[in-house]
Amino acid sequence: MTQETISIVLPVFNEHEILPTTIQTLENFVAAQSQNYELIFVDDGSSDYSATIIEHARQHYANIKLVQFARNFGHQIAITAGIRYASGDAIVVMDADLQDPPEVINAMIAQWHQGYQVVYGKRVQRDGETWFKKTSAHLFYRLLARLTDVAIPTDTGDFRLIDRQVAEVLKRINEDDPYVRGLISWVGFRQTAVSYERHERLAGESKYPLRKMIKLALDGITSFSEVPLKLATWFGGGLLGGGLLIGLINLLTGNLGGTGLIAFLLVSLSGLILLTIGVLGAYLGRIFTASRQRPLYIVAKTEGFRQSNSHTLT
Ligand code: UDP
Numbered sequence: 001m002t003q004e005t006i007s008i009v010l011p012v013f014n015e016h017e018i019l020p021t022t023i024q025t026l027e028n029f030v031a032a033q034s035q036n037y038e039l040i041f042v043d044d045g046s047s048d049y050s051a052t053i054i055e056h057a058r059q060h061y062a063n064i065k066l067v068q069f070a071r072n073f074g075h076q077i078a079i080t081a082g083i084r085y086a087s088g089d090a091i092v093v094m095d096a097d098l099q100d101p102p103e104v105i106n107a108m109i110a111q112w113h114q115g116y117q118v119v120y121g122k123r124v125q126r127d128g129e130t131w132f133k134k135t136s137a138h139l140f141y142r143l144l145a146r147l148t149d150v151a152i153p154t155d156t157g158d159f160r161l162i163d164r165q166v167a168e169v170l171k172r173i174n175e176d177d178p179y180v181r182g183l184i185s186w187v188g189f190r191q192t193a194v195s196y197e198r199h200e201r202l203a204g205e206s207k208y209p210l211r212k213m214i215k216l217a218l219d220g221i222t223s224f225s226e227v228p229l230k231l232a233t234w235f236g237g238g239l240l241g242g243g244l245l246i247g248l249i250n251l252l253t254g255n256l257g258g259t260g261l262i263a264f265l266l267v268s269l270s271g272l273i274l275l276t277i278g279v280l281g282a283y284l285g286r287i288f289t290a291s292r293q294r295p296l297y298i299v300a301k302t303e304g305f306r307q308s309n310s311h312t313l314t
């Protein structure tokens with residue numbers, strides 16, 4: 001059997017304080033493993049010395065690779081690029097700040113050897129993060145789970161291992177504002193979790209200010225749920241029903257003039273308008289879905305076809 005290669009993809013944005021430690025820790029880890037490793041650092045337009053540190057490290061370690069973005073495109077896009085450049089039989093995505101412990105990779109590989117094609121890290125504990133971050137993340141993952149039909153596991157970030165076959169499928173998905181952890185759930189295949197304790201950031205501060213957190217959350221919801229588009233329909237229907245009820249009560253009580261009429265018109269007309277917006281939303285949702293051009297289905301395996309028919313394999 002030829003030796004397995006594992007790619008580790010690390011998105012980097014202004015991490016010069018921690019990068020030397022990250023590189024050293026990973027190289028020590030990798031040296032003790034039986035597999036081949038490549039470390040792909042995706043510099044997401046850092047304005048500090050991050051790229052220089054990676055370039056220097058390349059002189060000592062042949063397995064380090066650098067993809068340098070021309071500007072800051074964002075964490076999710078950096079991960080997407082890293083997966084595209086990776087050549088390993090399995091790809092591990094992890095943060096560059098060592099919050100995701102490298103030892104967990106061995107547990108992920110063990111599950112991969114069992115036949116799982118996606119092994120995601122599930123955080124059982126998060127050290128050193130603010131109450132706000134933990135609570136908002138907790139609520140967000142549960143809200144998203146309720147809003148979507150895709151089984152996106154709760155309390156998991158982007159720390160995960162994916163098999164080459166899954167990576168090839170992801171490479172064909174070319175969405176604006178990708179929500180990578182959702183897409184990986186969406187593609188399917190055999191998935192499982194390994195639990196781990198998420199450590200405190202060793203140095204530097206979070207590159208996820210509230211603005212970026214909100215964007216990530218909205219990307220997650222709008223990529224995997226049409227519920228917000230349907231809200232207008234529900235509100236509109238409710239209001240219209242209420243308006244008609246007011247009209248009926250007015251009729252029954254003989255309150256046909258002035259305020260009664262105005263209340264009736266105001267409530268039922270607003271309902272009608274909202275309902276119409278909801279109808280527009282429904283069509284917009286279909287256009288939005290179509291514009292993402294996700295594959296209609298993903299085939300994991302076919303049997304009994306001749307090679308020429310293998311195009312059915314996405
Ligand atoms: N990151 C990135 N681009 C960005 C923001 C963050 O590539 O615009 C990287 C960052 O360097 C880190 C990972 O994404 O490796 C996660 O970011 P961070 O640790 O700041 O997020 P937190 O752990 O606080 O949620």
Ligand code: MG
Pocket residue numbers: 095097099201206
């Ligand atoms: Mg972090």
